Amino acid sequence: MLRQFFSYYAPYKALFLLDFSCAILSGLLELAFPVAVKAFVDHLLPAQDWSLILIAAVGLLVIYLVNTGLMAVVTYWGHMLGINIETEMRQKAFDHLQKLSFSFFDNQKTGHLVARLTKNLEEVGEVAHHGPEDVFLAVMTFIGAFLLMLWVNVPLALITGAIVPAVAFATTHYGRAMTENFRTLFGRVGAFNARIEETVGGIRVVQAFANEDHERALFAADNGSYRQTKLAAYRLMAANTSLSYVGMRLTQLAVMLAGTWFVVRGELSNGGFVGFLLLVAVFFRPLEKIAAVVEIYPKGIAGFRSYLEFLETRPDIADRPGAVELGEVRGEVRYDDVSFGYTADKRVLSGLSLSIAPGETVAFVGPSGAGKTTICALLPRFYEVGAGRITIDGHDIRDVTLSSLRRAIGIVQQDVFLFAGTIRDNIAYGRLGASDAEIMSAARRAMLDEMIAGLPAGLDTLIGERGVKLSGGQKQRLAIARMFLKDPPILILDEATSALDTETEWEIQQALAALSRGRTTLVIAHRLSTVRNADRILVVTREGVSEEGGHDQLLKAGGLYARLVKTQTAI
Ligand code: ADP
Numbered sequence: 045m046l047r048q049f050f051s052y053y054a055p056y057k058a059l060f061l062l063d064f065s066c067a068i069l070s071g072l073l074e075l076a077f078p079v080a081v082k083a084f085v086d087h088l089l090p091a092q093d094w095s096l097i098l099i100a101a102v103g104l105l106v107i108y109l110v111n112t113g114l115m116a117v118v119t120y121w122g123h124m125l126g127i128n129i130e131t132e133m134r135q136k137a138f139d140h141l142q143k144l145s146f147s148f149f150d151n152q153k154t155g156h157l158v159a160r161l162t163k164n165l166e167e168v169g170e171v172a173h174h175g176p177e178d179v180f181l182a183v184m185t186f187i188g189a190f191l192l193m194l195w196v197n198v199p200l201a202l203i204t205g206a207i208v209p210a211v212a213f214a215t216t217h218y219g220r221a222m223t224e225n226f227r228t229l230f231g232r233v234g235a236f237n238a239r240i241e242e243t244v245g246g247i248r249v250v251q252a253f254a255n256e257d258h259e260r261a262l263f264a265a266d267n268g269s270y271r272q273t274k275l276a277a278y279r280l281m282a283a284n285t286s287l288s289y290v291g292m293r294l295t296q297l298a299v300m301l302a303g304t305w306f307v308v309r310g311e312l313s314n315g316g317f318v319g320f321l322l323l324v325a326v327f328f329r330p331l332e333k334i335a336a337v338v339e340i341y342p343k344g345i346a347g348f349r350s351y352l353e354f355l356e357t358r359p360d361i362a363d364r365p366g367a368v369e370l371g372e373v374r375g376e377v378r379y380d381d382v383s384f385g386y387t388a389d390k391r392v393l394s395g396l397s398l399s400i401a402p403g404e405t406v407a408f409v410g411p412s413g414a415g416k417t418t419i420c421a422l423l424p425r426f427y428e429v430g431a432g433r434i435t436i437d438g439h440d441i442r443d444v445t446l447s448s449l450r451r452a453i454g455i456v457q458q459d460v461f462l463f464a465g466t467i468r469d470n471i472a473y474g475r476l477g478a479s480d481a482e483i484m485s486a487a488r489r490a491m492l493d494e495m496i497a498g499l500p501a502g503l504d505t506l507i508g509e510r511g512v513k514l515s516g517g518q519k520q521r522l523a524i525a526r527m528f529l530k531d532p533p534i535l536i537l538d539e540a541t542s543a544l545d546t547e548t549e550w551e552i553q554q555a556l557a558a559l560s561r562g563r564t565t566l567v568i569a570h571r572l573s574t575v576r577n578a579d580r581i582l583v584v585t586r587e588g589v590s591e592e593g594g595h596d597q598l599l600k601a602g603g604l605y606a607r608l609v610k611t612q613t614a615i
């Protein structure tokens with residue numbers, strides 16, 4: 045894990061060296077200060093030579109100024125290093141996120157993912173900056189101060205050093221407990237992020253059911269467990285800081301007494317004593333910092349682990365090596381003996397075979413849950429077939445690149461997803477960079493132009509999150525306009541008009557009919573009136589395709605289709 049972590053420093057070698065060397069220099073100056081004071085008290089003070097004292101003061105001033113500069117470098121460029129690494133990791137995580145398959149997202153909560161890309165990586169960034177530098181500096185000042193203490197007075201140095209094993213022991217224990225704690229904490233943050241995300245997304249449902257108290261209780265539970273975890277961390281922190289504080293102060297007291305005794309006996313100079321006390325402060329600084337450091341590190345480690353875990357989640361579906369572009373598509377679609385299940389223990393499709401000619405419109409009808417949507421979801425490889433194969437113009441869809449495959453297929457669904465933005469942005473999503481003329485032409489073909497013309501802001505009208513400011517019919521038209529712009533040779537219409545009232549449905553049918561002209565089209569429809577015009581109708585049940593043929597033919601056959609038509613016309 046450490047190797048992986050350090051690989052992120054590679055592009056920033058110069059920055060790292062600058063930061064690191066300034067930090068070291070600054071550390072050395074800290075060490076030099078007590079020695080200077082010792083010399084001052086022992087030599088300059090008795091001589092009472094004011095010109096020398098003045099020179100020494102100016103020398104100190106220069107040292108302080110240099111150190112200030114060094115500290116500025118360490119603060120700014122050191123953090124720059126951290127934020128650079130953090131930014132890169134976040135970008136990498138986001139890029140990875142977009143590659144993951146539907147099956148991954150089926151089992152994820154958005155809030156957890158958001159926490160992974162935000163809070164967790166922020167902690168990693170902190171460590172990226174403080175990590176190597178602080179450890180090195182701490183060790184350097186620690187050892188440096190100890191050597192200087194030995195040089196000033198060996199017994200005193202040994203008394204001071206006695207605290208080290210105790211601190212090392214406590215820190216190891218504490219650090220381990222804190223890492224564990226932070227891992228839990230990240231999970232808790234994810235949980236209430238997910239809760240907020242879901243409540244905001246579903247706020248209309250929450251309020252419509254007047255279930256605010258229920259949501260409140262759920263949130264309070266998540267919020268409460270977050271608090272519990274934090275409290276556990278604070279208990280650990282309190283124990284650790286007070287223990288180390290008392291240890292250090294006792295050591296200092298011992299040094300005071302022993303030092304005084306040595307001075308009285310003439311074994312230690314006054315300057316040596318003062319210098320030693322200052323060295324003890326320098327020696328303790330890394331120890332005092334441990335509380336802070338031990339907080340940063342476990343957070344960073346926990347964050348980095350969860351980051352690595354995330355990157356290691358391989359997408360189930362990706363381009364196979366040597367995948368080719370699909371190229372120009374005629375639109376012949378074949379399913380050969382296709383079997384599929386979302387989970388290993390439950391099959392949704394078994395041995396499905398069907399063949400659709402270029403430009404043909406095939407309708408799928410049948411009971412809910414029979415697998416109609418699933419059949420269509422396999423074509424753009426949102427999920428991978430378990431057995432058998434699907435081909436487009438004879439190419440196995442697993443042999444072509446995902447991007448070229450998905451460019452060739454357009455999907456219009458019942459619940460249209462629109463982005464918070466303008467009408468223009470949302471239509472242009474069909475082909476990024478389309479001109480206004482092209483966008484308006486697509487809007488016209490989707491019969492959206494009149495509505496746009498009636499809006500004061502026209503194409504620039506903001507439609508709200510997920511398009512909440514539009515009616516169902518308007519959303520559907522927008523989705524169709526987007527599809528005209530995308531212009532795919534193969535089209536999937538999954539219950540595209542099911543949620544609309546009859547009149548709007550009829551209008552949208554016109555737009556869809558225009559859209560499907562000249563394209564291979566797979567239509568799933570609930571209302572049988574909409575499939576009447578299909579070239580062929582397939583009746584899908586849980587057992588597979590049970591009937592196949594034209595409307596009149598199936599009606600005459602008197603099977604499931606005929607029964608479905610009868611019940612619907614009876615309404
Ligand atoms: P239809 O479109 O004919 O109503 P679906 O293809 O949506 O049917 O669903 C077929 C079966 O697959 C159903 O039993 C459904 O519960 C299940 N299913 C659909 N989507 C998923 C999914 N993402 N994960 C697990 N099971 C699913």
Ligand code: MG
Nearest residue numbers: 416417418568
């Ligand atoms: Mg469906």
